Amino acid sequence: MHGFDVYDTTMRDGAQQQGINLSVADKLTIARHLDDLGVTHIEGGWPGANPNDTEFFARAAQELQLRTATLAAFGATRRAGGSAATDPQVTALLDAGTPVVTLVAKSHVGHVERALKTTREENLAMIADTVAHLVAHGRTVVVDTEHFFDGYLLDRDYALACVSAAVEAGADCVALCDTNGGMLPGQVHDAVADVIASTGARVGIHCHNDTGCAVASSMAAVEAGATHVQGTINGYGERTGNADLVTVVANLQLKKGMDLVEPYRLQDATRIAHAISEVTNFPPFSRQPYVGAGAFAHKAGLHASAIKVDPDLYQHIDPKDVGNDMRMLVSDMAGRASIELKSREFGVDLAGDDEALARVLARVKELEQRGYTFDAADASFELLLRRLLGEEDLELARIESWRIMTDARGGEDALSEATVKVHAGGQRIVATGEGNGPVNALDEALRQAFGVVYPEIAELELIDYRVRILDAAHGTDAITRVLIETSDGASSWTTVGVAGNIVEASWEALLDGITYGLRRAGVDPR
Ligand SMILES: CC(=O)SCCNC(=O)CCNC(=O)[C@H](O)C(C)(C)COP(=O)(O)OP(=O)(O)OC[C@H]1O[C@@H](n2cnc3c(N)ncnc32)[C@H](O)[C@@H]1OP(=O)(O)O
Numbered sequence: 001m002h003g004f005d006v007y008d009t010t011m012r013d014g015a016q017q018q019g020i021n022l023s024v025a026d027k028l029t030i031a032r033h034l035d036d037l038g039v040t041h042i043e044g045g046w047p048g049a050n051p052n053d054t055e056f057f058a059r060a061a062q063e064l065q066l067r068t069a070t071l072a073a074f075g076a077t078r079r080a081g082g083s084a085a086t087d088p089q090v091t092a093l094l095d096a097g098t099p100v101v102t103l104v105a106k107s108h109v110g111h112v113e114r115a116l117k118t119t120r121e122e123n124l125a126m127i128a129d130t131v132a133h134l135v136a137h138g139r140t141v142v143v144d145t146e147h148f149f150d151g152y153l154l155d156r157d158y159a160l161a162c163v164s165a166a167v168e169a170g171a172d173c174v175a176l177c178d179t180n181g182g183m184l185p186g187q188v189h190d191a192v193a194d195v196i197a198s199t200g201a202r203v204g205i206h207c208h209n210d211t212g213c214a215v216a217s218s219m220a221a222v223e224a225g226a227t228h229v230q231g232t233i234n235g236y237g238e239r240t241g242n243a244d245l246v247t248v249v250a251n252l253q254l255k256k257g258m259d260l261v262e263p264y265r266l267q268d269a270t271r272i273a274h275a276i277s278e279v280t281n282f283p284p285f286s287r288q289p290y291v292g293a294g295a296f297a298h299k300a301g302l303h304a305s306a307i308k309v310d311p312d313l314y315q316h317i318d319p320k321d322v323g324n325d326m327r328m329l330v331s332d333m334a335g336r337a338s339i340e341l342k343s344r345e346f347g348v349d350l351a352g353d354d355e356a357l358a359r360v361l362a363r364v365k366e367l368e369q370r371g372y373t374f375d376a377a378d379a380s381f382e383l384l385l386r387r388l389l390g391e392e393d394l395e396l397a398r399i400e401s402w403r404i405m406t407d408a409r410g411g412e413d414a415l416s417e418a419t420v421k422v423h424a425g426g427q428r429i430v431a432t433g434e435g436n437g438p439v440n441a442l443d444e445a446l447r448q449a450f451g452v453v454y455p456e457i458a459e460l461e462l463i464d465y466r467v468r469i470l471d472a473a474h475g476t477d478a479i480t481r482v483l484i485e486t487s488d489g490a491s492s493w494t495t496v497g498v499a500g501n502i503v504e505a506s507w508e509a510l511l512d513g514i515t516y517g518l519r520r521a522g523v524d525p526r
């Protein structure tokens, strides 16, 4: 009796996404994360296709101690007119030494005749020979039937014959692939049900997201009887990507009551999805279901007022089930409940303090009207809140003045120099900084000045700087909004500045970013 396969192809199909390029070390790291998530299969790549993938399997055999997952090597059926035993890429699949081998096979007559340029019969023989050869060498074989659904609609009998050829040769599972991603969930459901009824195959599903339906189609396939689902972390993959495996697993487990991964592993899904995005170097997508930073973020005041009574009134699961958190966003759509709940996130209890809630809310609305955006700048909101509540010892220095000069000489790059004068640690500090632009120079001077009294500033780094002109109709008189992201290496926070002058807006965001970071590091005014 088979269980259910949660089959990850992040390192194979996911890596087919434009801009993803994984080293062997990256793949070993991703494999460990996937094992922590509790997937049953990790497809590591195509041995023999490139040196990286070949080396990955060699190193994985030595270095990976997987606890929940089984490693799979991916490749194609033997070449037309050849034999599996002598086909170099089939041999490379065996040499990879994995317990599972996944073969991509044609099941669409158009592909057989026009892409493979062979006969229907030879394609069936390619499938049967290759599967039988691998099974004879002790491998568990999954067959990915490429373009299955398009092929099924064109010539159902041939598509089913390909599935049967795989099953009769000993394949453990035939994963039906929506390679072009053009199917809708109902089509997938009906075809999967027919394949199971007609061939008796154990069926899997592999969907691409070109219609935005990859997850829905995967769910439909499972409802129709598929017991093996393929997908990638963060939905990486060719074109618009593959089915997002975490979403599929969370849907099946939390909504359909299926027991796929141990609950404590699913509770690590957000961390794992984000850790893998560090490896791929693609920033996490905040609106991603379940694991996105915004998946349980609430902006509207009416939502907040109901959430204050019971969070379940406005969320579909407990975010902890997938390792995420509920967050309040404060903006011009906030009400008093939003302010109260957001303040609570910062350890400030304003429950029952109607005067303070009304004062903070009024100030937020006024500032948002002037161009501030606190839902994108939590750190600035926290500083604003503490300032409005009169928190003592918040400011780490008294700013006397700052000044910028930019020197542009013909033919040379312009150079900016900033001077900052502050009072801290009982002294007046005058510091200068140079940079290839005014903000860069200002950042440098501010760091020099604060660094005299607060050496902890060395840990802080400006990692993102975004500018938006808010009223373009005014041309150079427009209001400028600057968002700055600062990091201490472990986490990051965003601050906002708004002014008629881009440098002044930057100064405000920079100073708040540094003040917030130093306070977060536990620094008190010296
Ligand atoms: C649907 C999918 O995403 S499947 C995964 C696709 N992934 C990749 O292609 C990434 C890795 N691929 C590669 O590195 C290369 O394409 C290789 C090493 C596999 C092959 O490279 P080459 O030998 O130069 O062949 P090329 O890429 O030009 O063409 C693929 C060949 O495989 C054949 N082929 C395609 N599908 C299959 C199949 N299911 N079974 C057997 N042969 C196949 C094609 O007909 C073509 O044959 P030809 O060389 O006789 O024309």
Ligand SMILES: CC(=O)C(=O)O
Residues within 6 Å of the ligand: 013, 104, 144, 145, 146, 147, 177, 178, 179, 180, 206, 208
């Ligand atoms: C096999 C595969 O990746 C596909 O058909 O999309």
